[in-house]
Amino acid sequence: MGKLKRILLVDDSPRDLELAIDALEAHHLANEIVTLRDGVEALDYLYCRGPFAGRNDGPPAVVLLDLKMPRLDGLEVLKQIKSDPFLKAIPIVIMTSSREEQDLVQSYENGVNAYVVKPVEFHQFVDAVRQLGTFWAVLNETPGSKQV
Amino acid sequence: MSGWLRNWLTWWPVAAGFICIMTGICVLMGWAMDAERLKRILPSLVSMNPLSAVCFVLVGAFFVLRSFQDASSHKQPFGWGMRACATLVFISGAAVMVNYLLKGNWGLDQVLFSNKLIPDNPLRPNRMAPNTALNFVMLGGAFLFMQLKSPRGFRFGEVVAVVVVFNSFFALLGYAYKVQFFYSMGSFIPMALHTAFLFFISGVAVLLMRKDQGIMAIVRSDSTGGLLLRGLFPAMVVALSLIGWLRLEGERLGFYGAEVGVTLYTIANISLLGLLILWSARFLYHADIARARVEAERERFFDLSLDLLCVADMTGYFRRVNPAFTTTLGFTAAEILEQPIVQLIHPDDRETTLEAIKKLGTGDFLFQFENRYRRKDGQWRLISWKAQPYLEEGLIYASGRDITEMRIGEEALRKAHGELESRVQERTADLAATEAKFRALVEQSLVGIYIIQEGRFVYVNPKMTEIFGYSTEELLAQPANDLIIEEDRALVEGNIQKRLSGEVPHMRYSLRGRHRNGALLHIEVFGSRSNFNGGQAILGSLLDITVQKEAEEALRRLNDELENRVKERTHALESANQELESFSYSVSHDLRAPLRHVHGYVQMLGNETKGQLSAKGERYLKTIGQASVEMGQLIDDLISFSRMGRTELRMTSVDMADLIKKSIAALELESKDRNIQWSLGALPAIRGDEAMLRQVLANLLGNAIKYTRKRNPAIIEIGCNGEEQGQLVFFIKDNGAGFDMVYAEKLFGVFQRMHRAEEFEGTGIGLAIVRRIIKRHGGKVWARAAVNEGATFYFTLSAAPMSLV
Known part of the structure; x- marks a missing residue:
């Protein structure tokens, strides 16, 4: 395994992005973190189209996806990824402020790999991110990664 | 007897009358004009005396006048003329007779054409022959006797007529045999040929005059005697006359002598008479056999008859009775015949019976005469008689019928009929009373009652007039359909047909009618097929339900409105709920994000400024962090609280003991460093939403743990207190801080707290x-508590249905 795969972080809130990156960096994760601001950008990235046309660095190790986003929300992105035979192997983690049960149920119905409610307390948040990052990005090898 | 012969014999007297008149006139004209042929027929014969000719005219007149006699009543319009003719003929003949007897020569027969009488015959002057005179006397006498009503006179006349016929036949035969003696009758003056002929036909005519009596009755009858007489007598007369003539002629011509002639004559007579006797004997033999058969047949019927047949005489004895008679009365025939009839008859009936016999004696017919006869065993039998007397035989023929049983039957029937009649009357009275009762019920009924036949009312009660606003007469006069609104007429007709055809016996349904004033009527009818006055009919009752119907309609409209309003309200509520949902979603998502950011950045700030801030600054940062965490807790509780009100309950059977154990286990984090004594009583299953009840228990048990923090040991008791108002009462009791019951009401309000936050943390939303x-x-x-003496929380839930336990 050569270069570490990227972690895709999709959130419309720049503060959440900053907090997340801080949390990830605090644990010295070596993976490159790509931040995207909404669902459309996320799909463009995954399909290597639009601004990401010609990208050839393969699929990310994991996608951390916020639910509530402009244009295309996280649930839509999740449905699209999990219904695409080439993308569905990518682990998707929903990270959201919502404690609503319906969000959780729908996410699992659509094949989410993990669902994390962002805690208010920062160190809890940092703990959660760190665990996710290490689990998905470092330890896990997706079936897709072997093809690249 | 054949018809032509009957006619011939009927017309004989009139024809003879005309022949006599014509011949008499011819002879008189012959005398007047000296026409010899008219007077004597042949020159060698004697001529007819003018007086004889006159007498024959009178005889002919008698017969012609008699023909005017009315056939049915025997009335003779010319009786006087007939009597005059007969008398004149009799007197003329008698006068001549007397003249001869006294040997006088009065010349009565010589008054007419006296000058021509002497030269007429060179031997003797022309006179009326004595036998001619006798014949006239007899003929006139016969006429007079025949006119008498009595049978004896008739018989005498008949005998005289026969003598006349024989006398004239004698003369005719004499002429035939050329024997003067016969036609001169011992006198020198012979009877003229035509005189003899006229006497012959006149004599026969007299016999035929009264054709239904005497000899002619036998001749004309269909009896064997009549047949023999008609056949044998003429044959014998003609044949014997012929034989006599042949014998005479044979002798005269010298074929044989007198002795041989007599022998031949005798043999011929014997042969002829023998043949005739043989023929008649054979005829009688067959006739007797036939009659015997008929009589036997009659006897059989006589014996067979079920009715009593008898012959009685006028002296009051039975002569003959049939077997039915003897079996009915039980006597033998001999016993019946030997006693007078009256002895057999009931004493009370004897008088009427004697009267009836007397009536029969006058020739009257008897019919349906009833009397009682004594049976040998003393019983009385009632007999109804029909009887016919035959006076000439002195006998009464009677047929009787035993009507005893019939009369008894009739009596019984009459009695039964009478009883039936009285019972019918009683029943009729009962019926009339019942009818009056039901009529009153029908007439006073609060529902309309009617009978429909062939599309029209044949009966309506007063309520009907009230419902429809028409008088009884108007209702009966119009077709029943006119009372129904047009849209419902087909329905009603169909329903009537269904019942008349027998498809259903009765029906109950609603229809709409029209009041006289045009108002719409809602009507409920119940009608059944019935019979009325011998025809099919619908008998029914109807109820005016217009008011109810309208009320129902109003209610329905109101309900509809209400329904609509409920729908609107529900819709509004649903959209409000929807809004609330998205609101709380936003709250949950959007309020927590900034709080997290606050907390996160405070933390990062703390990391960045580690060691650079004063102790005071450090504390500020820490407080900001705590505040944001508390705020987050509040928001979560609020959202949870609001969700509890909206989420649908998913009711199942819940095992409370199990649920409580799980809830205690879930609180391990809060209780792990504590000394808590748990006490669980028997906990029955209940019906409820398990997830929500888990929330209830988490809050209550959490409270119990939290408020017993200062107790060692903490004692928490959980149990079920039985039932209250059909629900199970559960309790959770602790020995914690408790509270003042003054504030018990505030306990379950949102954000209501009993303790200061420094003492016991919390948001005030849990309860x-x-x-x-x-x-x-x-x-x-509800709750019971006292300060520092612990608290007990009670709640009630419905027990789970038994099948689900």
Whole structure:
């Protein structure tokens, strides 16, 4: 395994992005973190189209996806990824402020790999991110990664 | 007897009359004009005396006048003329007779054409022959006797007529045999040929005059005697006359002598008479056999008859009775015949019976005469008689019928009929009373009652007039359909047909009618097929339900409105709920994000400024962090509280003991460093939403752990207190801080707290959630407590249905 795969972080809130990156960096994760601001950008990235046309660095190790986003929300992105035979192997983690049960149920119905409610307390948040990052990005090898 | 012969014999007297008149006139004209042929027929014969000719005219006149006699009543319009003719003929003949007897020569027969009488015959002057005179006397006498009513006179006349016929036949035969003696009758003056002929036909005519009596009755009858007489007598007369003539002629011509002639004559007579006797004997033999058969047949019927047949005489004895007679009365025939009839008859009936016999004696017919006869065993039999007397035989023929049983039957029938009649009358009276009762019921009925036949009312009660606004007469006069609105007429006709055809016996249905004033009527009818006055009919009752119907309609409209309003309201509520949902979603998502950011950045700030801030600054940062965490807790509780009110309950059977154990286990984090004594009583299963009840228990048990923090040991008791108002009462009791019951009411309000935050942390929403969930389960929740003496929380829930336990 050569270069570490990227972690895709999709959130419309720049503060959440900053907090997340801080949390990830605090644990010295070596993976490159790509931040995207909404669902459309996320799909463009995954399909290597639009601004990401010609990208050839393969699929990310994991996608951390916020639910509530402009244009295309996280649930839509999740449905699209999990219904695409080439993308569905990518682990998707929903990270959201919502404690609503319906969000959780729908996410699992659509094949989410993990669902994390962002805690208010920062160190809890940092703990959660760190665990996710290490689990998905470092330890896990997706079936897709072997093809690249 | 054949018809032509009957006619011939009927017309004989009139024809003879005309022949006599014509011949008499011819002879008189012959005398007047000296026409010899008219007077004597042949020159060698004697001529007819003018007086004889006159007498024959009178004889002919008698017969012609008699023909005017009315056939049915025997009335003779010319009786006087007939009597005059007969008398004149008799007197003329008698006068001549007397003249001869006294040997006088009065010349009565010589008055007419006297000058021509002497030269007429060179030997003797022309006179009326004595036998001619006798014949006239007899003929006139016969006429007079025949006119008499009595049978004896008739018989005498008949005998005289026969003598006349024989006398004239004698003369005719004499002429035939050329024997003067016969036609001169011992006198020198012979009877003229035509005189003899006229006497012959006149004599026969007299016999035929009264054709239904005497000899002619036998001749004309269909009896064997009549047949023999008609056949044998003429044959014998003609044949014997012929034989005599042949014998005479044979002798005269010298074929044989007198002795041989007599022998031949005798043999011929014997042969002829023998043949005739043989023929008649054979005829009589067959006739007798036939009659015997008929009589036997009659006898059989006589014996067979079920009716009593008898012959009685006028002296009051039975002569003959049939077997039915003897079996009916039980006597033998001999016993019946030997005693007078009256002895057999009931004493009370004897008088009427004697009267009836007397009536029969006058020739009257008897019919349906009834009397009682004594049976040998003393019983009385009632006999109805029909009887016919035959006076000439002196006998009464009677047929009787035993009507005893019939009369008894009739009596019984009459009695039964009478009884039936009185019972019918009683029943009729009963019926009339019942009818009056039911009529009153029908007439006073609060529902309309009617009978429909062939599309028209044949009866309506007063209520009907009230319902429809027409008088009884108007209702009966119009077709029943006119009372129904047009849209419902087909329905009603169909329903009537269904019942008349027998498809259903009765029906109940609603229809709409029209009041006289045009108002719409809602009517409910119940009608059944029935019979009325011998025809099919619908008998029914109807109820005016217009008011109810309108009320129903109003109610329905109101309900519809209400329904619509409920729908609108529900819709509004649903959209409000929807809004609330998205609101709380936003709250949950959007309020927590900034709080997290606050907390996160405070933390990062702390990391960045580690060691650079004063102790005071450090504390500020820490407080900001704590505040944001508390805010987050509040928001979570609020959202949870609001969700409890909205989420649908998923009711199942819940095992409370199990649920409590799980809830205690879930609180391990809070209780792990504590000394808590748990006490669980028997906990029955209940019906409820398990997830929500878990929330209830988490809050209540959490409270119990939290408020017993200062106790060692903490004692928490959980149990079920039985039932209250059909619900199970659960309790959770602790020995914690308790509270003042003054504030018990505030306990379950949102954000209501009993303790200061420094003492016991909390948002004040937990018990509000508990109450909301329990209320939604249909239960209630309350608490008992005292400060520092612990608290007990009670809640009620419905028990699980037995089948689900």
